[in-house]
Amino acid sequence: MILALLLITLLILASAAVAMVLRNLIHSALLLVLSWCGIAAFYLWAGAEFVAFAQILVYVGAISMVVLFAVLLTRPARDAELSVPAVTVLRVAAGLMAAGMVASILGLAVLTTRFSGAATRAPQLTVKDLGALLAGPHAAALLVTGVILTVALLGAVLIAAPAPAPRPEDHS
Amino acid sequence: MTPAAVPPDRWLELAPLQLRDWVTGFLPASLQWLATGLITIVAILAVFGLLFAYLTLAERKILGRIQNRPGPNRTGWFGLLQPFADGVKALTKEDVVPRQADPVLHYLAPVVLVALSLLGFAVIPFGRHLVAVELDAAVLYFFAAGAATELAIFMAGWASRNKYALLAAMRALAQLISYELPLLLAFVPVVMLAGTLSTTAIVAAQGGWTLGVLPHWFVLTPWGFAGFVIFMIAALAESNRSPFDLPEAESELIAGHLTEYSGFKYALFFMAEYFGMCALCGMAVTLFLGGWQAPCAALECIPSYAWFGAKLLTLLLGFIWIRATLPRLRMDQLTRLAWKFLVPLALINLGTAAFWSLTAGWTGGLQLVRWAVALALVAGPFVLLGRRLSRGVAPRVYRYASS
Amino acid sequence: MLGTGLLQGLAVTAKNLVGSFHDPARLPTLEYPEVQPQLPEAYRNFPFLVSESAEDPMGTLRCVACQICEKECPPQCIYIEKSKDKKPDAAGKQQIFPAVFVIDTSVCMSCQICVEVCPFESIKMDQVFAIATTERFGSLLLTREQLAKPNSYYHQIHPTEAAEVDRRLAADRQAAEDKAKAAAAAKSAAPTPPAKPATGGPAA
Numbered sequence: 001m002i003l004a005l006l007l008i009t010l011l012i013l014a015s016a017a018v019a020m021v022l023r024n025l026i027h028s029a030l031l032l033v034l035s036w037c038g039i040a041a042f043y044l045w046a047g048a049e050f051v052a053f054a055q056i057l058v059y060v061g062a063i064s065m066v067v068l069f070a071v072l073l074t075r076p077a078r079d080a081e082l083s084v085p086a087v088t089v090l091r092v093a094a095g096l097m098a099a100g101m102v103a104s105i106l107g108l109a110v111l112t113t114r115f116s117g118a119a120t121r122a123p124q125l126t127v128k129d130l131g132a133l134l135a136g137p138h139a140a141a142l143l144v145t146g147v148i149l150t151v152a153l154l155g156a157v158l159i160a161a162p163a164p165a166p167r168p169e170d171h172s
Numbered sequence: 173m174t175p176a177a178v179p180p181d182r183w184l185e186l187a188p189l190q191l192r193d194w195v196t197g198f199l200p201a202s203l204q205w206l207a208t209g210l211i212t213i214v215a216i217l218a219v220f221g222l223l224f225a226y227l228t229l230a231e232r233k234i235l236g237r238i239q240n241r242p243g244p245n246r247t248g249w250f251g252l253l254q255p256f257a258d259g260v261k262a263l264t265k266e267d268v269v270p271r272q273a274d275p276v277l278h279y280l281a282p283v284v285l286v287a288l289s290l291l292g293f294a295v296i297p298f299g300r301h302l303v304a305v306e307l308d309a310a311v312l313y314f315f316a317a318g319a320a321t322e323l324a325i326f327m328a329g330w331a332s333r334n335k336y337a338l339l340a341a342m343r344a345l346a347q348l349i350s351y352e353l354p355l356l357l358a359f360v361p362v363v364m365l366a367g368t369l370s371t372t373a374i375v376a377a378q379g380g381w382t383l384g385v386l387p388h389w390f391v392l393t394p395w396g397f398a399g400f401v402i403f404m405i406a407a408l409a410e411s412n413r414s415p416f417d418l419p420e421a422e423s424e425l426i427a428g429h430l431t432e433y434s435g436f437k438y439a440l441f442f443m444a445e446y447f448g449m450c451a452l453c454g455m456a457v458t459l460f461l462g463g464w465q466a467p468c469a470a471l472e473c474i475p476s477y478a479w480f481g482a483k484l485l486t487l488l489l490g491f492i493w494i495r496a497t498l499p500r501l502r503m504d505q506l507t508r509l510a511w512k513f514l515v516p517l518a519l520i521n522l523g524t525a526a527f528w529s530l531t532a533g534w535t536g537g538l539q540l541v542r543w544a545v546a547l548a549l550v551a552g553p554f555v556l557l558g559r560r561l562s563r564g565v566a567p568r569v570y571r572y573a574s575s
Numbered sequence: 576m577l578g579t580g581l582l583q584g585l586a587v588t589a590k591n592l593v594g595s596f597h598d599p600a601r602l603p604t605l606e607y608p609e610v611q612p613q614l615p616e617a618y619r620n621f622p623f624l625v626s627e628s629a630e631d632p633m634g635t636l637r638c639v640a641c642q643i644c645e646k647e648c649p650p651q652c653i654y655i656e657k658s659k660d661k662k663p664d665a666a667g668k669q670q671i672f673p674a675v676f677v678i679d680t681s682v683c684m685s686c687q688i689c690v691e692v693c694p695f696e697s698i699k700m701d702q703v704f705a706i707a708t709t710e711r712f713g714s715l716l717l718t719r720e721q722l723a724k725p726n727s728y729y730h731q732i733h734p735t736e737a738a739e740v741d742r743r744l745a746a747d748r749q750a751a752e753d754k755a756k757a758a759a760a761a762k763s764a765a766p767t768p769p770a771k772p773a774t775g776g777p778a779a
Contacts (some may be wrong), residue, residue, distance in 0.1 A: 030323075062352065064323060072341075234592065237591070493592075497588045560577065
């Protein structure tokens with residue numbers, strides 16, 4: 001089991017690392033998808049079936065499409081090879097600062113959380129229990145998340161929608 | 173509404189399992205689990221591989237008959253060996269890779285596509301005892317595997333370095349984003365009513381008959397029928413079948429993402445398309461048509477997998493029939509149909525299903541009220557929305573053609 | 576209502592599918608090598624040479640190697656060499672005959688101009704339907720022997736047209752005989768022949 005975990009970790013980290021290094025944006029995006037698949041595999045390893053499948057459905061199925069769409073629509077396919085300017089001290093410093101901030105937030109979150117049941121066995125959760133938990137005690141959080149996502153979606157539509165121009169050939 | 177008494181398992185019902193156990197019996201006990209899994213995989217591959225082969229033949233024959241010609245009838249008796257001749261042809265053809273193509277992705281795309289499209293078969297209950305993997309979240313697993321297939325189509329289109337292929341890749345992505353939602357929304361009522369995401373439990377929830385003849389399949393309820401129709405339309409789009417075959421529109425994009433593929437890789441794409449079609453139809457059978465359940469109590473003597481097969485074949489023939497009839501949609505019509513028509517209807521259908529579930533206790537005259545309200549909730553929005561969306565467009569007037 | 580058009584369309588295709596099993600009008604395909612097509616009489620392609628008898632096609636060719644068709648052929652697919660000697664034709668008259676007569680069917684466009692210009696009714700349009708060959712050059716260059724087909728074959732493929740041609744030929748032959756008889760009679764009537772030789776009787 002530990003061996004499987006190590007392999008999954010290696011897959012996630014390696015594909016993410018290679019995605020960062022590659023100059024071809026599409027390759028990077030596809031490797032990112034592979035990394036997400038690895039995370040889904042990790043959830044499966046941990047016994048969280050539902051989360052794993054949701055991860056694949058949402059990330060591999062939908063988010064990856066959005067990423068690829070963004071890459072394809074913003075630049076011609078021929079220029080997928082990025083011309084990244086040379087590394088400067090400023091860039092290195094900015095990168096290190098951003099990475100340090102993210103790492104410190106994550107590290108703080110990990111360190112300050114009390115893992116109460118870490119020593120005991122993981123509870124056998126069925127999808128039904130999960131649904132009951134989400135719709136019961138955590139309903140407020142779920143609703144707030146939903147509202148935020150909907151507002152974001154509507155905002156995106158408003159920004160993206162062009163001024164309606166009447167087109168004679170379009171009937172509707 | 174009482175579930176029928178479980179009938180005794182006849183030997184035909186158990187025959188596949190007994191055959192498997194007989195074969196694995198020769199192996200040491202430590203290897204039996206592996207052999208069991210392998211035999212399941214091989215059985216699924218063999219059955220659906222053959223089904224793929226003969227589905228292509230059936231499609232060509234039926235399309236031919238509909239177009240007033242006999243279809244392939246030279247290779248073997250009634251053309252029955254045609255799929256194998258096609259296979260040999262595909263295997264012996266040169267495998268051309270364009271110099272400009274991305275070699276790794278170009279090679280990986282068909283492999284990934286076939287692998288992903290095969291994943292769905294794992295959770296479909298083909299018979300009373302025939303399901304490869306029992307999963308708690310089986311329906312979710314199925315759609316997660318299905319959603320990933322478009323990624324492979326994108327890989328194929330992008331890696332070919334061909335403008336037609338790239339356009340096809342973009343279309344495939346747009347189509348997936350449009351139709352994933354109605355597909356998922358269409359089966360949510362089923363999950364709601366059955367109270368589970370497990371395919372075996374969903375089939376079990378549709379067991380039993382009223383008066384011994386009327387099966388309790390979900391498709392025979394108002395919300396189930398609407399959900400089934402929405403599901404099948406979205407499934408057509410998901411499997412890139414006509415009239416939603418925009419990614420491989422022959423008349424405008426040569427063959428779309430298939431343009432730069434040849435030889436057996438080309439055949440692999442077709443295999444994946446048919447596997448995906450079979451898997452989606454199998455899921456539709458499981459979710460709405462009662463899975464392996466017999467249509468009436470008297471016909472239970474026929475083994476369950478035969479019923480599943482019959483229902484699956486009916487749906488597949490329906491796909492072929494639709495392909496022979498309907499012309500291809502334009503891209504904007506495709507997305508408009510999904511977002512303006514199917515998604516609202518699916519959402520309303522969710523409400524209908526909720527009503528149906530809340531009024532499960534109504535009896536007598538209230539039962540009639542329940543049916544009337546549910547039918548109105550299904551038909552009303554369909555008619556109103558349809559009329560609103562087709563205003564000014566339908567019925568179509570041909571200015572110069574009609575005298 | 577929305578969707579009724581779809582159902583109508585599905586009904587149309589279903590009707591075709593079912594009809595193809597019992598209604599011949601809905602399945603007009605001929606399974607070609609086994610079932611040969613019934614070609615209409617007016618169907619024509621590629622010329623052939625008419626000979627009077629099937630037993631001796633080379634001896635009874637109507638062609639007299641006048642080379643009009645060779646000159647008129649738009650794609651110039653006909654090649655003729657005249658014979659040095661003469662031999663009797665079907666009517667017994669001494670005529671030149673084609674020593675070589677070839678048609679390149681890969682060039683021929685079946686325009687029928689050779690047929691129309693021929694004064695001797697000796698070249699006619701054929702009804703070959705399958706003319707695939709295994710090689711490009713020799714098999715597509717048809718020689719005199721391959722081109723010659725008896726008059727009975729002509730009757731078989733274009734009965735109306737052949738009957739008319741036969742009638743015309745017979746009338747011509749009759750006219751020639753009458754003329755010869757008249758000439759002979761005139762010759763016998765005038766014991767001292769004038770300077771005019773055989774041709775050009777007074778009746779002409």
